Amino acid sequence: MIRVLLVDDHVMIRSGLERLLDQDPLIEVVAVADRGVSALALDTELRPDVVVMDISMPEMDGIETTRRLVADRPEACVVMLTAHTDRERVLDAVDAGALGFLVKDADPEALIAGIHAAANGDAPVDPRAARAVIDARARPAGPVLTERETEVLALVAEGQANKAIARRLMISEKTVKAHLTRVFAALGVTDRTQAALWAAAHGIGDSAPRVRS
Numbered sequence: 001m002i003r004v005l006l007v008d009d010h011v012m013i014r015s016g017l018e019r020l021l022d023q024d025p026l027i028e029v030v031a032v033a034d035r036g037v038s039a040l041a042l043d044t045e046l047r048p049d050v051v052v053m054d055i056s057m058p059e060m061d062g063i064e065t066t067r068r069l070v071a072d073r074p075e076a077c078v079v080m081l082t083a084h085t086d087r088e089r090v091l092d093a094v095d096a097g098a099l100g101f102l103v104k105d106a107d108p109e110a111l112i113a114g115i116h117a118a119a120n121g122d123a124p125v126d127p128r129a130a131r132a133v134i135d136a137r138a139r140p141a142g143p144v145l146t147e148r149e150t151e152v153l154a155l156v157a158e159g160q161a162n163k164a165i166a167r168r169l170m171i172s173e174k175t176v177k178a179h180l181t182r183v184f185a186a187l188g189v190t191d192r193t194q195a196a197l198w199a200a201a202h203g204i205g206d207s208a209p210r211v212r213s
Contacts, residue, residue: 001027001028002026002028002050002115002119003028003046003048003049004021004027004030004049004050004051004052004115005031005032005033005039005043005046005048005050006029006031006032007032007034007039007052007057007065008034008052008054008057009034009035009054009056009057009058010054013054013104014032017052017081017111020108021112021115027115027116030046030048035057035058035059035060036057036059036060036062036065037059037060039065039069040065040069043076044072044073049077049119050077050115051066051069051076052079052081052115053065053066053079053080053081054082055089055093056082056083056084062080062082063089063092063096066078066080066098067096067097077118077121078099079098079099079100079102079114079115080100081102081103082101082104082129083105085101085103085126099118099123099124099193100114100118100122100124100193100196101124101125101129102114102124102126103126103128106126117159120161122160122161123156123159123192123193123196124159125193125196125197125200130196130199130201131201143187144186145183145186148179149183149186150204152165152176152179152180152183153183153195153204154199156180156183156195156196157199157200157204159196162176162177162180180192180195
């Protein structure tokens with residue numbers, strides 16, 4: 001069971017999300033909050049598997065709430081939920097420790113799938129949020145990746161963890177980590193979420209080559 005904390009200051013959106021998530025037998029909404037302060041208290045008390053965090057809230061917005069929450073509980077899994085994909089806000093949320101980004105007008109199936117992905121340690125990223133980051137951090141020349149590095153990046157973009165990638169490619173987890181280190185350096189990113197954002201914006205995913213060498 002995936003235990004979820006919903007954080008949004010709009011009661012209609014909060015109620016709608018709660019009803020939507022209640023339809024999934026593998027998701028349990030353990031609490032809801034309408035402010036950052038109450039979200040921090042509930043996270044400390046309940047330690048949910050996933051925190052779905054509205055990015056825009058009064059008093060303490062979702063970015064600052066996420067920063068404090070992750071500082072207190074580094075293993076916390078926070079997925080930002082936003083109506084807008086303003087690139088500066090998305091970048092700030094990445095820096096605050098958000099694992100992924102979902103957009104409020106996304107299909108219900110995409111929202112549910114994103115929560116499942118986050119609970120598995122993956123990085124659910126709406127393509128519009130990915131585009132915002134890439135537009136902000138675009139460089140004149142694209143990075144040069146080997147076929148294997150591209151394949152590893154593609155699997156990261158699909159939400160695969162290192163262990164699953166290793167099994168898929170029939171290599172060791174240590175080798176996967178080595179490839180990711182080089183990929184992060186080539187892309188100029190520092191973590192899996194940013195790498196997934198880059199890959200999504202550049203169409204890297206199912207189209208990546210499937211090499212075994």
